[in-house]
Amino acid sequence: MIAHLRDERACDDAVIAAMDSLRRRDFLPTETRAHADSLRPVPIGYGQTMSAPFIVASMTALLELRRSPPHRVLEIGTGCGYQSAVLLRMGVDLWSIEVHPAVAALGAANLNRHGLHAQLRIADGSYGWADLPRFDRILVAATAPKVPEALVAQLAPGGILVLPVEVGDAREAMVRVRKDAFGDVSTERLYGVRFVPLIGAIRDTIPT
Secondary structure, X not given: OHHHHHHHOOOOHHHHHHHHOOOHHHHOOHHHHHHOOOOOOEEEEOOEEEXXXXXXXXXXXXXXXXXXXXXXXXXXXXXXXXXXHHHHHOXXXXXXXXXXXXXXXXXXXXXXXXXXXXXXXXXXHHHOOXXXXXXXXXXXXXXXXXXXXXXXXXXXXXXXXXXXXXXXXXXXXXXXXXXXXXXXXXXXXXXXXXXXXXXXXXXXXXXX
């Protein structure tokens, strides 16, 4: 898997080192661990999946993370905790939301077993974590119909939001949203993807 990521040039050495420090199989339910070396998404139950290694690497790299001082990162979709663990290995302070209680329990157990600590919440992630100060980075591991305005509002000046978004004709694309120092927002469409849908009523959106 690591050799494939290097060949694909999906990310930098820091992201590869973070992923190399974790065994993907350790985050999977027993019944799907045989697929841990797959380069594709792997089911984790309840209609959810662990993202493909390329996607985990690419989304992490797109956040342009720093270690000192650590970025405040909001993750929407804790899942099995693998993406969360990669972010924590990158040295960030992490808050993570998962809508499915059983999946949230799996993710929390996996992080605890690895000695990794994040603030976790069971909730509709489309509205973010509004009772906290704004985040430097936001990662969404589910496809939204549009970029949720609630998440953009929780992005600090200079912040980056990375998420998959519907782009018409049953297609989805990875999108990176930047908010500059003045609060102006720009978006860039990057590559085609396929994710599970973001759960929740997303009323306020901005166009991509």
